[in-house]
Amino acid sequence: MQWIDEAVLLSARPHGETGLLVALLTREHGRHAGLVSFGQSKKHRPAWQTGTLFEIKWQARLAEHLGTVTGEGRTAYAARWLDDAARLGGVAAVCAVAEACIPEREPHPAAFAGLIAFLDELGEDHWPSLYAHWELGILGELGFGLDLSVCAATGTSEDLVYVSPKSGRAVSARAGADYRDKMLPLPSFLRGGITRERAEVAAALELTGFFLERHVLAPHGKALPAARSRLVDRLRA
Amino acid sequence: MAGTEVERLIGLLARLPGLGPRSARRAALHLLKKREALLQPLTAALADADAKVKTCQVCGNFDSVDPCTICSDASREATICVVEDVAGLWAMERTGLYKGRYHVLGGVLSALDGVGPDDLGLDRLLDRVGRGEGSEVILAIGATVDGQTTAHYISDRLAVTGAKVSGLAQGVPVGGELDFLDDGTIGAALRARRPLA
Numbered sequence: 250m251q252w253i254d255e256a257v258l259l260s261a262r263p264h265g266e267t268g269l270l271v272a273l274l275t276r277e278h279g280r281h282a283g284l285v286s287f288g289q290s291k292k293h294r295p296a297w298q299t300g301t302l303f304e305i306k307w308q309a310r311l312a313e314h315l316g317t318v319t320g321e322g323r324t325a326y327a328a329r330w331l332d333d334a335a336r337l338g339g340v341a342a343v344c345a346v347a348e349a350c351i352p353e354r355e356p357h358p359a360a361f362a363g364l365i366a367f368l369d370e371l372g373e374d375h376w377p378s379l380y381a382h383w384e385l386g387i388l389g390e391l392g393f394g395l396d397l398s399v400c401a402a403t404g405t406s407e408d409l410v411y412v413s414p415k416s417g418r419a420v421s422a423r424a425g426a427d428y429r430d431k432m433l434p435l436p437s438f439l440r441g442g443i444t445r446e447r448a449e450v451a452a453a454l455e456l457t458g459f460f461l462e463r464h465v466l467a468p469h470g471k472a473l474p475a476a477r478s479r480l481v482d483r484l485r486a
Numbered sequence: 487m488a489g490t491e492v493e494r495l496i497g498l499l500a501r502l503p504g505l506g507p508r509s510a511r512r513a514a515l516h517l518l519k520k521r522e523a524l525l526q527p528l529t530a531a532l533a534d535a536d537a538k539v540k541t542c543q544v545c546g547n548f549d550s551v552d553p554c555t556i557c558s559d560a561s562r563e564a565t566i567c568v569v570e571d572v573a574g575l576w577a578m579e580r581t582g583l584y585k586g587r588y589h590v591l592g593g594v595l596s597a598l599d600g601v602g603p604d605d606l607g608l609d610r611l612l613d614r615v616g617r618g619e620g621s622e623v624i625l626a627i628g629a630t631v632d633g634q635t636t637a638h639y640i641s642d643r644l645a646v647t648g649a650k651v652s653g654l655a656q657g658v659p660v661g662g663e664l665d666f667l668d669d670g671t672i673g674a675a676l677r678a679r680r681p682l683a
Binding site: 262266298299300322324328329334337340476479 | 503504599602629630631632634635638639641642656669670671673674677
């Protein structure tokens with residue numbers, strides 16, 4: 250069997266002396282692995298870089314096989330930002346989180362569309378806030394979406410400044426006043442909008458990271474990727 | 487087909503990079519035919535290498551002395567070139583253009599391969615820079631996402647030392663034609679353009 254799809258390379262590691270084992274996030278087929286024959290060759294290795302958008306062909310005798318991948322690079326997103334530590338960290342983090350969190354071979358076209366939108370907008374000043382929105386979207390896509398529309402206690406949509414770590418729902422300043430030590434801060438831009446304040450984005454990533462770790466990663470014995478932690482550290486600095 | 491010793495030799499040769507079972511058989515046959523000219527000197531060289539070659543505790547290079555000949559060469563400039571592995575060090579030495587010292591990382595930051603900051607020997611590098619061994623640190627690490635992420639990380643860590651930190655240029659290779667280059671390389675070359683006198 251075989252199929253053709255668009256895919257972003259999430260990671261690549263050598264397999265044997267010439268092959269490359271790749272993890273890809275595809276538009277229609279979800280996260281998929283595959284073997285790129287001669288992927289370590291001088292001709293092919295420069296193309297198979299994390300964060301590059303490809304048009305790929307995956308083929309295998311049976312659907313459950315690892316399969317071989319051939320592809321042509323379309324947009325080398327990471328190559329644009331090799332000199333920019335923060336943006337390169339953004340590419341590394343988004344790919345690492347996608348690889349760690351999105352289940353294999355389960356279509357998530359919205360996650361792919363969000364990833365491409367983030368990579369396309371990486372040149373903008375507010376790119377860190379787009380990254381936080383992408384993680385929030387991933388939580389929703391995987392069935393663990395946060396309800397940030399109204400206060401879980403009072404139903405008001407005003408003055409929402411906390412998120413309950415238990416329910417993942419927003420809580421207003423007044424309703425959460427007595428529990429503020431236990432509540433997670435809710436940066437206002439996460440309810441819709443952008444920010445250029447990196448500290449606010451770092452707080453948002455604290456929030457999304459908490460739920461990603463609890464609902465998505467911890468059940469599989471995994472932790473948040475190191476690339477993401479480095480991005481958060483850089484945003485805090 | 488052959489005795490146990492021959493099969494063992496073939497099996498071990500087949501584990502070398504660039505050799506498969508078929509080429510290992512050819513190599514083994516060749517060695518056995520040329521015992522005096524090849525097999526015995528090779529055996530002696532391998533035993534020598536095993537007994538004498540060590541990892542330099544200063545830079546991470548392979549040499550028969552520790553510190554290695556590069557580290558103990560007083561005529562070397564006070565710059566430190568950071569490379570991913572010993573192959574990178576050899577590549578830099580082959581150019582004959584670089585006259586400073588080295589620091590071999592032994593990998594780049596990679597969650598997949600389980601390489602974290604503690605595995606790169608950065609404390610050793612910081613110590614050396616702190617002692618004034620290198621007024622400039624040249625990061626000669628691959629132009630990949632993992633490689634450049636590592637380079638930025640090292641650059642951040644070195645900021646406290648006040649040493650000048652630079653990276654290798656990226657762009658059009660010698661003999662390269664624009665038509666065959668990927669857009670990332672062309673973009674990097676364009677950003678790093680320089681005036682021609």
